[in-house]
Amino acid sequence: MGVGAAARARRHRWHRRLAVPLNQALPQRRLFLLPTRFGAGWAVLVLVLVLFGINYQNTLAYILAFWLFALATVTLLRTWRNLLGIRVSLRLPHEVFAGSEARLGVVVSGGRARTAVEVHGAGTGSVLDLPEGQGESVLAMPAARRGVQPVPLLRVESRWPLGLVRALAWIDADQTLLIYPQPHEDDETFHRRVGAGLEASDFAGLRRAEPGDSPARLAWKQWSRTGVLSTKVFSVPPRQQVWLDYDSCQGDPERRLSTLCARVLVHHSAGDRYGLRLPGSTLPQGQGARQRREALEALARFDPELATPTSTRWQ
């Protein structure tokens, strides 16, 4: 760990201490005002105009200099007021796979109209207006690695109305994102996906007919009765019962997890019953959205340290 990293860590700790939790109105004590470079230029301008007024004994130059100074003062207050008391809440994405981006919904509410509020986090940013005291925008943050990731510290800032000063506050979301492994489809996965299907046998219900449905499946009786053309849907019985095994995959741990992730997705969409065997934990066989979520979460939370080299069997 270098000096830069240490400094970064210290700065991060410091920001955490200054940060405001989510869903809390931004208090005065946690709102900071910093001059911008343009603000510094403005100060120089005022100084130059005052000197101009003094040296030329020019009253209008005095007036303009004082007015610009007063404008800066008022701007200080209005910038501060633009950010004071806003609340930030987050809408976390349902699922994020590593290698894609986590689209974080940021909802900002402010009680009154606010303008040009910037939200920054993890290298991206967006600007939003709150014309009725409500605004929403999306931060697309890159999700590089699998695992449990804390939502980064968010920075809310505003330079409205003149850009002379910057009001800023840090928002500590204190929430975590679970990032699933990046799905990696190997040949085997692909082979397992296709294959002779079983006939769908059990009548499961009706759905609205679409062009291309087999005429044999159309519910003609329903049509004559209601005038709505429907298609009969039959449920497909589970085609396979499979175990997805960490030990049967190849490559380094992350690679194996990626492969397993892809297989989970494939088997789920095929409607298979599948279970997951990871070193140190086993997910019993099951199917459906819940099984999928549990499997993916197990993959996301898996700690490769648990997979001791002795348990790895190279085939």
Add this chain to the structure above:
Amino acid sequence: MRGARWGDGMRARMAGWRRGGHGPVAETGQAELAQRAVLADGHALTAVMLRQLFIGQCLVLALHLTWMPAWLGGLAVAVAGYRYLQLRRRLPWAGILLRLAAVAGVLAMLWLEYGTLYGMEGLIGLLLGVYLLKLLETHDRRDARVVVLIGMITTTVAFLHDQGILMAAGALVAVAWLVQSLVWLSGASGSRQAWRETAWLLLLSAPLMALLFVTFPRLGPLWNMPQVERASTGLTDEIAPGDIANLSRSSARAFRVRFEGREPLPAERYWRVYTLSHFDGERWSRARPEPLASALSRPLGDFVREADRSPWQPDGSASFEAELLLEPDNRPWRPSLGTPLASSERQRYLVDGTLEGMAPLSTRSLLTIESTGLAPAFIGPSGPGWHSMLPRQGNPQTRALAERLWQESEGDARAFLDSVMARFGEAPFRYTLSPPRLTSANRVDEFLFDSRAGYCTHYASALAVLARSAGIPARVVAGFLGGERHPDGYFTVRDYDAHAWVEVWLEGRWQRIDPTAAIAPERIEQGPQAIEEGSEAFLADSPFSPLRMRDVGWLNDLRLDWERLEYRWQRGVIGYQREARSVLLSELMAWLKGAWQWLADLLPGRGGFAALLGLAGLAGVAASALMLLRRGIRRHRQGKDERALVLALQAWLGKQGLGPRRGEPPAAHLRRIASLASAAGPALEECAQHLERLRYARLGGGEARQRRRLLARRIKEVRRRLKRRGSAPV
């Protein structure tokens, strides 16, 4: 490459920095509600913003319009045109070579215009050129802000030329526009919002500005700055009778004056500025103290002293106390009514009984002078001899005439002068503003015995030469006579009031003799406009002067009102320098003390606590008044709510035969009619939609206001469209 970035603006807006619009705003999709993005992405400026900057430039340039070279306007248009074509992607970016060439071109043009670049005009022109050319390389938000900052400086520089009311108003417009473009740059979503924010900023900052203006300590100039070259008034320190150009015919203001105590009568308003004591046979010129001191090898202190009281006549009693509001001029002349005795600031007191400032004035400024109203009673070290000198040769007829008159008056100086004046008062001498030119070497002879027509300088010169020929010390005094008295009690003295008369040294003091009084007494009483002969020359240099309209009653009143306003502005605001500040501040302090005392006396109890209580009470009263006002405003707004609007529309529709059915809800009524009223249909539909949203949806204050405004607008549209069709359907 940058061009590509510019062109990609639209795509960049879709990605990366996006502005989160709120639901209803986006969903309505109205043109009014659509958010106009100022910045295509975080960096590149859009055409809208560039237009804003360009308009700002035009407004700032307008402040300089009277003084700047005209081609700068062309430059502004050229730069804007280049950027316009570039946005249409027909031209490449202005490269470094083009920009350097443009700056070099501006420098060359300025050099051609002024002959030098170091003068103040050249510097101002350069600033304007840089300000205009900066638009060529304005690509992102930072550049745009720099343009605005330069604009502020350029606005200030315009105050070097003028600080009048019109300039102040123009500068206010320009500054408001510049602030507005800064608001745009910070992310305003529409012009209404930008202007509202600008108005708030300017209004809220105005009190602080006023406070600073009143209290900020005023210092003298810290170092010397290059000054703007100014034209001087019609008054010269050299007169040559016969040169027509010597008479100023412009109505430009020379100075304004207000008197403490007695005001002078018209015949007393002789403002002495210069004495011309050196005559070379053709022209009278001023003997400056420095050359005079070295010629007579005497110390300079015998001829001029810097003081705030006259060292030459320390025991004189003042008749007039004049507060002068002087116009900027490139020469430091100071007018005084008679001999100056004391002044509010240090001045150069000359031994000829005139005043000079320490430096030329670059701005209008106030000066109070006490003076006697009479010619001085001292002659100085140069003595009567200097004032009797004539060239050895020349003007023989005049000399002969003086000889003859001197003998006729039997050596009595007064009788001699009276006979000369009597001569002037008789025909064929006449007073005219456009006399024939005098061309011979003996101009005084030519005037006295040939043309016999002229104005003040001709007569003054002739009288002085006659007096000197008879051995009476005499000199010509150049200054002003008269002034227009404003109903408010101050006088305006203009260039055309310039006058010349004679002072002769008799009985131990200088005596004023004005030959014009003998030939044209109405000039003394009524001013130069009273002279009928040659009056086409009056105001000949000011073809558009409002003074030409002085006979049209209401126009003259308007002119006087404007002058009063201008005078108050100049005296109260522009003249607010050191002295005025200390006076106002002490008055303010006294008033505050009085108010504090009043509060303390008013309330039972003693001292500070009671006063504080009173202050708190006053604050409470003010706060409640404010609350009442706010409530009143809210009531007023509610009176204009959607129900009232729609009821009015329904009543109007009823008159057109399109009224609601019994029990029909308003929205349904409007929708039903929409299908009948072809042109007004969409507007009616929209009305119904806004009405429903306003009444049944939970809207924030901002959107409700927005919709109410739109509803009102659509209702107007419905009426317009239905009216245009004439008769109602159904």
